[in-house]
Amino acid sequence: MSAIEGEPSHLAPVPSRVAPVPTRRGRPRRAEADEAIVRATMELLHEVGVAGLSMDLLASRAGVGKATIYRRWDSKEAVILHALRTTDAPLPVPDEGTLRRDLEVYLDAVIARYHQGRGSDILPHLIEASCYDGRLRASLDEHNRSRQATIRTLLARGIARGELPADADVDLLVDVLIGPFAYRRLVTGAPVDTDFARRLVDIVLP
Amino acid sequence: MSAIEGEPSHLAPVPSRVAPVPTRRGRPRRAEADEAIVRATMELLHEVGVAGLSMDLLASRAGVGKATIYRRWDSKEAVILHALRTTDAPLPVPDEGTLRRDLEVYLDAVIARYHQGRGSDILPHLIEASCYDGRLRASLDEHNRSRQATIRTLLARGIARGELPADADVDLLVDVLIGPFAYRRLVTGAPVDTDFARRLVDIVLP
Amino acid sequence: MSAIEGEPSHLAPVPSRVAPVPTRRGRPRRAEADEAIVRATMELLHEVGVAGLSMDLLASRAGVGKATIYRRWDSKEAVILHALRTTDAPLPVPDEGTLRRDLEVYLDAVIARYHQGRGSDILPHLIEASCYDGRLRASLDEHNRSRQATIRTLLARGIARGELPADADVDLLVDVLIGPFAYRRLVTGAPVDTDFARRLVDIVLP
Amino acid sequence: MSAIEGEPSHLAPVPSRVAPVPTRRGRPRRAEADEAIVRATMELLHEVGVAGLSMDLLASRAGVGKATIYRRWDSKEAVILHALRTTDAPLPVPDEGTLRRDLEVYLDAVIARYHQGRGSDILPHLIEASCYDGRLRASLDEHNRSRQATIRTLLARGIARGELPADADVDLLVDVLIGPFAYRRLVTGAPVDTDFARRLVDIVLP
DNA sequence: AGTTAAGCGAGACGGTACGTCGTGTCTTGTG
DNA sequence: CACAAGACACGACGTACCGTCTCGCTTAACT
Numbered sequence: 001m002s003a004i005e006g007e008p009s010h011l012a013p014v015p016s017r018v019a020p021v022p023t024r025r026g027r028p029r030r031a032e033a034d035e036a037i038v039r040a041t042m043e044l045l046h047e048v049g050v051a052g053l054s055m056d057l058l059a060s061r062a063g064v065g066k067a068t069i070y071r072r073w074d075s076k077e078a079v080i081l082h083a084l085r086t087t088d089a090p091l092p093v094p095d096e097g098t099l100r101r102d103l104e105v106y107l108d109a110v111i112a113r114y115h116q117g118r119g120s121d122i123l124p125h126l127i128e129a130s131c132y133d134g135r136l137r138a139s140l141d142e143h144n145r146s147r148q149a150t151i152r153t154l155l156a157r158g159i160a161r162g163e164l165p166a167d168a169d170v171d172l173l174v175d176v177l178i179g180p181f182a183y184r185r186l187v188t189g190a191p192v193d194t195d196f197a198r199r200l201v202d203i204v205l206p
Numbered sequence: 207m208s209a210i211e212g213e214p215s216h217l218a219p220v221p222s223r224v225a226p227v228p229t230r231r232g233r234p235r236r237a238e239a240d241e242a243i244v245r246a247t248m249e250l251l252h253e254v255g256v257a258g259l260s261m262d263l264l265a266s267r268a269g270v271g272k273a274t275i276y277r278r279w280d281s282k283e284a285v286i287l288h289a290l291r292t293t294d295a296p297l298p299v300p301d302e303g304t305l306r307r308d309l310e311v312y313l314d315a316v317i318a319r320y321h322q323g324r325g326s327d328i329l330p331h332l333i334e335a336s337c338y339d340g341r342l343r344a345s346l347d348e349h350n351r352s353r354q355a356t357i358r359t360l361l362a363r364g365i366a367r368g369e370l371p372a373d374a375d376v377d378l379l380v381d382v383l384i385g386p387f388a389y390r391r392l393v394t395g396a397p398v399d400t401d402f403a404r405r406l407v408d409i410v411l412p
Numbered sequence: 413m414s415a416i417e418g419e420p421s422h423l424a425p426v427p428s429r430v431a432p433v434p435t436r437r438g439r440p441r442r443a444e445a446d447e448a449i450v451r452a453t454m455e456l457l458h459e460v461g462v463a464g465l466s467m468d469l470l471a472s473r474a475g476v477g478k479a480t481i482y483r484r485w486d487s488k489e490a491v492i493l494h495a496l497r498t499t500d501a502p503l504p505v506p507d508e509g510t511l512r513r514d515l516e517v518y519l520d521a522v523i524a525r526y527h528q529g530r531g532s533d534i535l536p537h538l539i540e541a542s543c544y545d546g547r548l549r550a551s552l553d554e555h556n557r558s559r560q561a562t563i564r565t566l567l568a569r570g571i572a573r574g575e576l577p578a579d580a581d582v583d584l585l586v587d588v589l590i591g592p593f594a595y596r597r598l599v600t601g602a603p604v605d606t607d608f609a610r611r612l613v614d615i616v617l618p
Numbered sequence: 619m620s621a622i623e624g625e626p627s628h629l630a631p632v633p634s635r636v637a638p639v640p641t642r643r644g645r646p647r648r649a650e651a652d653e654a655i656v657r658a659t660m661e662l663l664h665e666v667g668v669a670g671l672s673m674d675l676l677a678s679r680a681g682v683g684k685a686t687i688y689r690r691w692d693s694k695e696a697v698i699l700h701a702l703r704t705t706d707a708p709l710p711v712p713d714e715g716t717l718r719r720d721l722e723v724y725l726d727a728v729i730a731r732y733h734q735g736r737g738s739d740i741l742p743h744l745i746e747a748s749c750y751d752g753r754l755r756a757s758l759d760e761h762n763r764s765r766q767a768t769i770r771t772l773l774a775r776g777i778a779r780g781e782l783p784a785d786a787d788v789d790l791l792v793d794v795l796i797g798p799f800a801y802r803r804l805v806t807g808a809p810v811d812t813d814f815a816r817r818l819v820d821i822v823l824p
Numbered sequence: 825a826g827t828t829a830a831g832c833g834a835g836a837c838g839g840t841a842c843g844t845c846g847t848g849t850c851t852t853g854t855g
Numbered sequence: 856c857a858c859a860a861g862a863c864a865c866g867a868c869g870t871a872c873c874g875t876c877t878c879g880c881t882t883a884a885c886t
Contacts, residue, residue: 026835027877065838121337128334131327141395172405175386183385189347232856271859438830439882477833533749540746543739553807591801592793601759644861645851683864
């Protein structure tokens with residue numbers, strides 16, 4: 001699983017992607033190769049996981065030479081991150097009438113997706129890789145921040161309805177609502193369930 | 207940096223450590239070897255980082271055979287985690303008179319340690335490795351949970367002083383106070399500073 | 413160095429050269445491209461040797477697309493052989509009055525050229541390549557046989573002068589006069605000098 | 619086929635072999651690995667030829683890691699040369715009563731072995747490789763020179779019998795008897811047969 | 825004048841092999 | 856038994872070539 005939160009990353013720049021060179025000289029890159037690589041990446045992530053995905057395997061599964069992959073991305077992790085950003089559908093934005101209900105429904109959806117064991121090693125893997133690769137770090141951060149969009153939408157609605165004060169510290173609220181999930185999942189391994197989400201919302205909406 | 211929070215893990219069980227075999231047969235293990243390995247591990251973590259630390263390098267630096275390392279630990283990551291637990295000094299427990307001040311002082315200390323770039327890839331590396339190794343996962347989780355001791359002490363004092371209600375949800379408060387730090391550092395890359403800590407405390411102590 | 417023996421191969425067929433197609437349709441091939449490729453080939457052979465000469469490097473040095481090279485020749489080795497045949501000036505035909513002196517002068521010239529280290533790996537490389545490519549083999553053989561012309565001229569004059577019997581086995585004499593040079597250079601690595609040439613002539617002209 | 623001439627190279631040094639380090643520390647090299655590698659090399663040379671023999675294929679056929687090969691030899695060619703020297707049986711030393719008959723019988727045997735197409739690209743390949751690797755060059759030269767032993771034995775016997783003058787130039791005679799074979803095979807591609815051998819002997823024994 | 829066929833520089837493509845590295849295990853001789 | 860040394864099987868890495876294949880353009884010769 002890659003993301004703890006929601007909204008897609010539509011048109012965001014992908015810094016760790018190798019520049020496709022806007023020049024029009026020479027044979028253009030084959031668009032099907034991009035697709036095939038992304039598809040093969042997602043397939044293999046589900047079949048053999050992040051640790052079992054080697055560049056040789058990926059190339060042969062995508063029917064592509066290794067050089068074709070390295071021409072497009074810097075590293076295995078950049079490929080994986082790109083595939084994730086391309087593929088990973090955002091969670092729906094709930095609209096239940098109250099901020100409390102919206103948050104509860106959304107966090108439940110996060111938990112549901114967060115609990116699928118398959119691929120739950122992808123994000124930790126990318127985090128680790130990004131420690132050694134600034135470009136990857138930037139791209140991953142950008143992606144993860146973009147996933148806060150849904151919860152920001154919910155909070156903005158809450159302010160509009162007067163459920164939160166107009167000067168509420170939205171940035172901090174986002175971190176408080178999502179941070180504990182990431183902390184439990186990545187760091188302490190403590191379990192996360194619906195009740196946990198309820199109590200968290202109680203803190204934010206007293 | 208390895209830990210986001212405080213107290214040491216002195217006598218805690220280390221599941222991923224290979225059992226030293228209580229039997230008394232044969233030549234006993236050399237205690238200096240343990241020390242040399244831990245020392246070499248910490249040296250290399252600072253010199254070449256987690257990615258540059260190979261078992262061959264570690265063995266030769268410690269003046270030890272590789273088998274001597276594997277006799278004691280399951281994997282490279284288990285060695286690193288052990289070295290960390292052995293070495294990493296806990297942050298002091300503040301006592302400023304009020305819960306608010308205690309939390310502020312403590313979180314400032316966490317931030318100060320959290321910002322040292324050197325070795326800031328160790329925890330992410332261990333998290334990733336623990337995805338593939340249950341024993342490591344258990345050991346790492348145990349360690350990270352143990353680091354919550356300081357903050358729990360502070361909260362307990364706060365309850366005793368009446369600064370928090372007697373039925374306060376301590377488990378959750380701990381996660382709310384630390385989770386956002388982990389989230390920013392590991393996931394979004396957003397900056398963390400003293401002001402951030404202040405605002406966080408405001409949420410918990412309205 | 414490419415050849416152990418003499419005469420040029422002016423108009424000889426070059427089987428491994430791709431047929432330029434006598435049809436006149438379409439844009440004609442650019443003659444400067446041929447020249448540029450041959451020139452770049454010789455430059456690179458001197459600069460980086462046969463092993464360092466890659467088709468990408470050659471194309472970029474010649475300012476030409478790789479397809480332009482492959483349109484003209486089958487393989488890298490065919491290019492090299494062509495460049496050699498085009499460039500390599502034949503040794504002069506001596507005329508000292510006696511067969512013995514002629515042979516001595518000629519063989520000394522062969523030795524002088526044979527000792528230049530630069531490019532001395534070209535012939536071995538072509539020989540090896542010709543093991544896997546019949547067209548190249550034919551072209552190389554033809555070239556190398558053509559280099560016997562000078563020595564055949566000398567022997568013919570010797571027969572005319574009565575220095576050799578009219579029924580002398582010229583084919584064999586050629587091989588005996590040149591073979592030991594090739595053998596030492598390619599196979600045993602034994603040194604070759606003027607004295608060696610003298611003694612060889614003594615065998616042929618008792 | 620690797621050699622144009624005869625005697626084995628019993629105890630000759632093999633400079634291109636990586637030094638096995640006379641030190642007695644650590645686990646000794648597995649002798650079966652050496653055997654398996656040599657056996658697999660010869661098998662593959664017959665099955666796929668020199669060009670089809672890759673290090674990965676060789677390692678997997680020998681049931682050995684690539685590092686185990688590179689620990690012992692510098693390059694693919696050094697392995698091949700070693701396998702050849704280890705395996706290639708020398709031609710028998712004829713004893714027909716006269717030097718002329720001995721030479722004829724021996725050269726016929728050389729021709730017979732020389733004509734087997736299988737593996738006839740090995741020597742050219744090694745020659746080429748030795749242009750880029752001094753150690754290999756030395757080893758190959760040493761090997762090829764050692765193969766002159768048989769013919770030297772025959773010539774020595776001829777001198778003892780008075781068939782050759784006592785001061786005959788043996789070094790040169792060896793080159794004259796073998797050189798033309800190498801020259802035709804490697805350079806001009808001209809055919810070599812029994813008649814050619816007969817005429818060659820006529821030159822040496824007038 | 826328009827059409828057609830081929831050449832052209834650039835560079836992407838699928839493959840294959842390279843030689844190196846790291847892991848965790850195994851095997852010596854020596855305590 | 857433990858130990859230092861180091862060999863071992865495995866398998867991934869990222870690079871370098873090869874020879875082919877598009878692109879968007881010339882550049883003629885044939886309509």
